Amino acid sequence: MKTVTLYRPIGEKELVLIAQSGFKKFPPRLEWQPIFYPVLNEEYAIEIASKWNINDEFGNYLGFVTEFEITEEEFLKYKIENVGGKIHNELWVPAESLKMFNSAIVGDIKITKVFIGEKFTVSTNQIVNEQIEKLK
Secondary structure, rough: EEEEEEEEEEEEHHHHHHHHOOOOOOOOOOOOOEEOOOOHHHHHHHHHHHHHHHHHHHHEEEEEEEEEEEHHHHHHOEHHHHHHHOOOEEEEEHHHHHHHHHHHEEEEEEEEEEEEEOOOOOOOOOOHHHHHHHOO
């Protein structure tokens, strides 16, 4: 089975939900989020996590980079969109397709990097704190 490596920058709340799934799936999109968009390269994921997520109160001013494998068959079902520069390529998965997308993840969703914003003070979640300690 062929797989494709994808990345997704996330904040604290999404990390907690991923951990609750045993690091096996991404949480459903919120009502106002019609697209789930993992990115195609780590450089772009790092850019988002380190520049945008660390300034987001909703994510507790934390930016994490996730890495995961998806079957090539599932990957090919979705459109790749370039949303800016040369490296800004995203896979656009409609929110209603996320359950099927999650079922095609091979192995675990890995947390590979953490970025901590200036406004971050503390996390009350043990898993988040473990990831911060492991990756900083």
